Amino acid sequence: MTIRKLSVIAAAVFSALIFNSCEKENSSGQTDLKIKMTDNPFDATEVNVDIREINVKMNDSTSNWVTLNTTSAVYNLLDFQNGIDTVLAQGMVPTGTLKEIRFVLGDDNSIMIDNVLYPLTIPSGSESGLKLKLNKNLNATADSLLIDFDAALSVIKTGNGEYKLKPVLKIK
DSSP states (O other): OOHHHHHHHHHHHHHOOOOBOOOOOOSSSEEEEEEEEEEOOOSSSEEEEEEEEEEEEETTTOOOEEEOEEOOEEEEGGGSBTTOOEEEEEEEEESSEEEEEEEEEOSOOEEEETTEEEEEEOTTTTTTOEEEEEEEEOOSSEEEEEEEEEHHHHEEEOTTSOEEEOOOEEEO
């Protein structure tokens, strides 16, 4: 297994976004937004990411972030491959254009290679969070977003043998 493969998988899980919903009239001006995660196949045994909180920013005119009800946990990205996904967060947001998603990450991130667990450093993950910019008009009543995080493209082995996560995210 190579670091390049690790990077591809890490990027795929946070990268692919799929929006699904029902078309209904909405008089409340709110959209029920659900954020899910999946991953592409990868050769590492584990790529663990500590997700603490997910926030979204709606429309250009507001600087306010909406915190979604997040299932805070350490997720092994490799558990979500080949059509398997999981709901990370859900909550009501103002109907409109989704501009940005912020993943606030904890410090319990790791990667297992050849049965050895290594720390996985995520620059700014627990401080400013991992931010994903987009420009998606949400459906009026409900919308769902599938994020494919490509671990194989996102995990980088440094010259001193440490592993860093620089997420590659795809929106589908």
